[in-house]
Amino acid sequence: MIEKRPRIAFLGTGAQGASTGADFALAGHDVTFIEQWPDHVEAIRENGITVNLPTETINARVPALHLCQVAEVKEPFDIVFIVVKAYDTKWACQLIEPYLAPDGLVVGLQNGMTHEDIATIVGRKRAIGAVIEIASNMWVPGTTNRQNGRDTSWFAMGALDPETQDRVEAVAELLRCTGTVEVTDDIRSAKWMKLVVNAAELIPSAIVNMALADAARAPGMLEVMREAGYEAMRAALADGSKIVPIIGMPPVTTNDPERYVDRIFEEVLQTFSQEDTLTTSLQDWRKGRRAEVKEVNGWVVDILAAHGQTAPVNERVVQVALEIEKGRLEARPENAELLIDALRSARPQR
Structure with a gap:
């Protein structure tokens, strides 16, 4: 069982991991940062981690390890929060698994359906899925800018194995130092609902190189983003997911999946x-990194294809995004027309 003062690691301390991890440190928890950006580790060691919140700036002193120093860990971790990109999940879990206590837990604070990737490495009884809703960014080592206060930061958590579900509340209580946390017995559906809104917002707004609010106001883009979400919802339902409320929304009162997509997208905005x-995807591109294209919009395309259905808007989003990542196309407002064309072809199918 988890002790009163568990040994905790945050594996991945970019904008999201650093801001939540700083709250853990200031709350007095035994927390260690593990990070792949060398300059970031050195900045934290020298000056601590600084988090700029909407109404205050905080600074926390936290032990920080380079990836290569994980091999020096002597005492295992009781809880590991994985906060790396979805496509980095498996190797991150392989890295940390030897340093996880026998009854330790791994929590995936990530976009995408990463809970299953975590389970394949550490086992279903040690895996906890999570949904995270925070807007933040990081451009320089040692400092993260969190655009949500703790009152508007939201998480959901749930075990993959029913035998582990009674342990989730203890982990959720720890996470409440940084935001609202709900415990669910259907984390798979909650993860799908977050992927629905991510499919609508992350890559589409990055393709047109705009802040999320600006992208939603650009001519034709709101309809494109909603359609990407509608397709994602169809994928979720085809995959056996239920429509469940997330990010603090009231219980579902509509039987129309598309209306629910509209409501959840509006709540995010x-x-x-x-x-x-800026969505995390646009931040990635501006840093020269790849985004979670296949793990979000590509997931929608693949799931619907497996059920004999198509996702023309998400498919176009993936195509355009990959062209941008290959350097064959530039992220710019004019790309909206490429997505709108896909929307026009999609509507006759509805």
Whole structure:
């Protein structure tokens, strides 16, 4: 069982991991950062981790390890929060698994359906899925800018194995130092609902190189983003997921999946983002990194294909995004027309 003061690691301390991990440190928890950006590790060691919140700036002193120093860990971790990109999940879990206590837990604070990847490495009884809703960015080592206060930061958590579900609340209580945390017995559906809104917002707004709010106001783009979400919802239902409320929304009162997509997308725009919020995908591209294209929009395409259905808007999003990542196309507002063309072809199928 998890002891009163568990040994905790945050594996991945970019914008999201660093801001939540800083709250853990200031709450007095035994927390260690493990990070792949060398300059970031050195900045944290020298000056601590600084988090700029909407109404305050905090600084926490946290032990920070380079990836190569994980091999020096002597005492195993009781809880590991994985906060790396979805496509980095498996290797991150392989890295940390030898340093996880026999009854330790791995929590995936990530976009995408990464809970199954975690389970394949550490086992289903040690895997906890999670949903995270925070807007933040990081451009320089040692400092993260969190655009949500703790009152508008939201998480959901649930075990993959029913035998582990009674341990989730203890982990959730730890996470409540940084935001609202709900425990669910259907984390798979909750993860799908987050992927629905991610499919609508992350890559589409990055393709047109705009802040999320600006992209949603650009001519034709709101319809494109909603259609990407509608396709994702169809994929979720085809995959056996239920429509469940997330990010603090009230219980579902509509039987129309598309209306629910509209509601959840509107909630993200109004509550969980600001006028200048850049999605994590656009931040990745501006840093020269690849984004979670296949893990979000590509997932929708693949799931619907497996059920004999198509996802023309998400398919176009993936195609355009990969061209941008290959350097064959530039992320720019004019790309909206490429997505709108896909929307026009999709509507006759509905």
